[in-house]
Amino acid sequence: MTHRPTLVFADGACSGNPGPGGWGTLIVTPDGRVTELGGHEPETTNNRMELTAVGKALRHLEHLPGPIHIHTDSTYVIQGATRWAFGWSRRGWKTAEGGEVANAPYWKRLMALLARRKEDHDGEAATVAWFYVRGHVGVPGNERVDAIAVAYAKKKGAQLYNGPLQGYGVAVYDLPEDMSLPEEKPREQREAGAKAYSYLSQVGSSVKRHATWAACERRVKGVSGARFKKTKSAQDEAKVLEDWGFKGQDIPSED
Numbered sequence: 001m002t003h004r005p006t007l008v009f010a011d012g013a014c015s016g017n018p019g020p021g022g023w024g025t026l027i028v029t030p031d032g033r034v035t036e037l038g039g040h041e042p043e044t045t046n047n048r049m050e051l052t053a054v055g056k057a058l059r060h061l062e063h064l065p066g067p068i069h070i071h072t073d074s075t076y077v078i079q080g081a082t083r084w085a086f087g088w089s090r091r092g093w094k095t096a097e098g099g100e101v102a103n104a105p106y107w108k109r110l111m112a113l114l115a116r117r118k119e120d121h122d123g124e125a126a127t128v129a130w131f132y133v134r135g136h137v138g139v140p141g142n143e144r145v146d147a148i149a150v151a152y153a154k155k156k157g158a159q160l161y162n163g164p165l166q167g168y169g170v171a172v173y174d175l176p177e178d179m180s181l182p183e184e185k186p187r188e189q190r191e192a193g194a195k196a197y198s199y200l201s202q203v204g205s206s207v208k209r210h211a212t213w214a215a216c217e218r219r220v221k222g223v224s225g226a227r228f229k230k231t232k233s234a235q236d237e238a239k240v241l242e243d244w245g246f247k248g249q250d251i252p253s254e255d
Contacts, residue, residue, distance in 0.1 A: 003030070003065065003066035003067055003124055003125055004030035004066065005030070005066065005067040005068060005069045005129070006027060006028065006029050006030060006061060006064065006066055006067070006068045006069070007027070007028040007069055007071070007141075007172060007173070008025060008026070008027050008028075008054075008057045008061075008068055008069065008070045008071065009025065009026050009071045009072070009133075009141035009142055009144065009145045009172070010023075010024070010025040010050070010053035010054045010056075010057055010070060010071070010072050010077075010145060011023070011024055011025075011050065011053055011072065011073065011074075011135075011142065011145040011146045011148070011149045012024075012046055012047070012048070012049025012050035012051070012052060012053050012074070012149050013046065013049060013146065013149035013150045013152075013153040013221055013222065014044060014045055014046040014048075014049055014153060015153050015154065015218060016214075016218070017045055017046050017214045017217070017218075018043060018044060018045050019043065019044075020040070020041070020042055020043070020044075020153055020154070020155060021040070021041045021043075021044035021045065021046070021048065021049040021149075021152075021153050022038065022039065022040050022041075022049060022148070022149045022150060022151065022152025022153035022154070023038060023039055023041075023049045023050075023052045023053035023056065023148075023149050023152065024036070024037070024038040024053060024144075024145040024146070024147070024148025024149040024151075024152065024158070025037045025038070025053045025054070025056055025057040025060075025145055025148075026141060026144055026145055026148075026161075026170070026172065027057055027060060027061065028165060028172055029061075029064065030066060032164055032165040032166070033163070033164065033165070034161055034162070034163060034164070034165050034168045034172075035060065035161075035162050036144075036148060036158075036160040036161045036162065037056050037057070037060065037160065038148040038149065038151070038152045038157070038158055038160055039052070039056070039152055040152040040153070040155060040157075045103075046217075047074070047076055047077075047102070047103055047106075048103055048106050049149060049153075050072065050074040050076065050077050051077060051103060051106040051107065051109075051110055052106065053072075053145070053149065054070060054072065054077055054081075054110060055106070055109055055110045055113055057070070058110070058113040058114065058117065058128075059113060062113065062116065062117065062120070063120075065121045065125035065126075066121075066124075066125055067124055067125070067127040067128070067129060068127070068128045068129070069129050069131060070128060070129070070130050070131065071131045071132075071133050071139075071141060071142065071175075071179070072130070072131075072132065072133070073132070073133055073134060073135035073142055073146075075132060075181060075182065078130045078132055078181055079181070080107060081110060081111070081114065081130065082130060085107055085110075085111050088101045088104075088107065089111065093107075093108070114128060130181075131175075131179040132179055132180065132181045132182070133175070133176060133179055134176075136220065136226060136228075137176075139174070139175065139176060140170045140171045140172060140174050141170060141172045141174075141175075143224075144170045144172075146221070146222055147222055148160070149222075150221055150222035196213070196230045196231065196232060197231045197232050197233050197234065197236065197237060198210065198211065198230075198231050198237055199211070199212065199213050199215070199216035199228065199229070199230055199231070200216070200228065200229045200231060200237065200240055200241070200244075200251075201216045201219045201220050201226065201227070201228045202226065202227040202228070202244055202246075203219060203220065203223055203226050204225075207241065207244065207246050207249070207251055208251065208252055208253065208254045209237075209251050209252065209253045209254070210253070210254060211253070213230070215254065216228050219254070227244065
């Protein structure tokens, strides 16, 4: 029997990282039903909220057979769920270097939900497929769960939709052609390229310089049309500003 997949988008947000956080997910089942979910945690991190969003979707769907297609802009979640967590589990939830795995309770819950799905459903009915969607590039489903997560992180909450797809105002099936995970660089390359000169953000006609990605993310998260860029040198920063149309302007710093 061939099952139609259930569509899932999931996202997390955090103000401060650590700080107040929120998560959001939207689910479209094969019968054309849309369910939005969201929640708040007073002290958390962005990665924990990303993991929570996926876990909440899987728990909501645990009794529904059929393949699930999960869309997220978190490479951390996808890499962990499809690669890293198996090694962590074999080592007693230790890293290859012997350290404690970050967010281990969240990972244990997520992997238990995935394992339970395989136990409760057979073959295709238990399949969970992962799709990477870049954040802030206009993918409607991703933009919607981002808005839900940000609203809950700000303790405002969101009006969550629960009803037929026909009456849903988000084009959830408007998906990018390429949803493959970016190739993971070797650790040496990641460490060599990790240090940044600055992080730039543009919101409307205002550009600001940040010393950390967390500060930059706080400014652009959930803002439609916002742009952000990591620079590696003064020359690289000047080139980005020129490309954005801000050549020669005095750019304020904000952290």
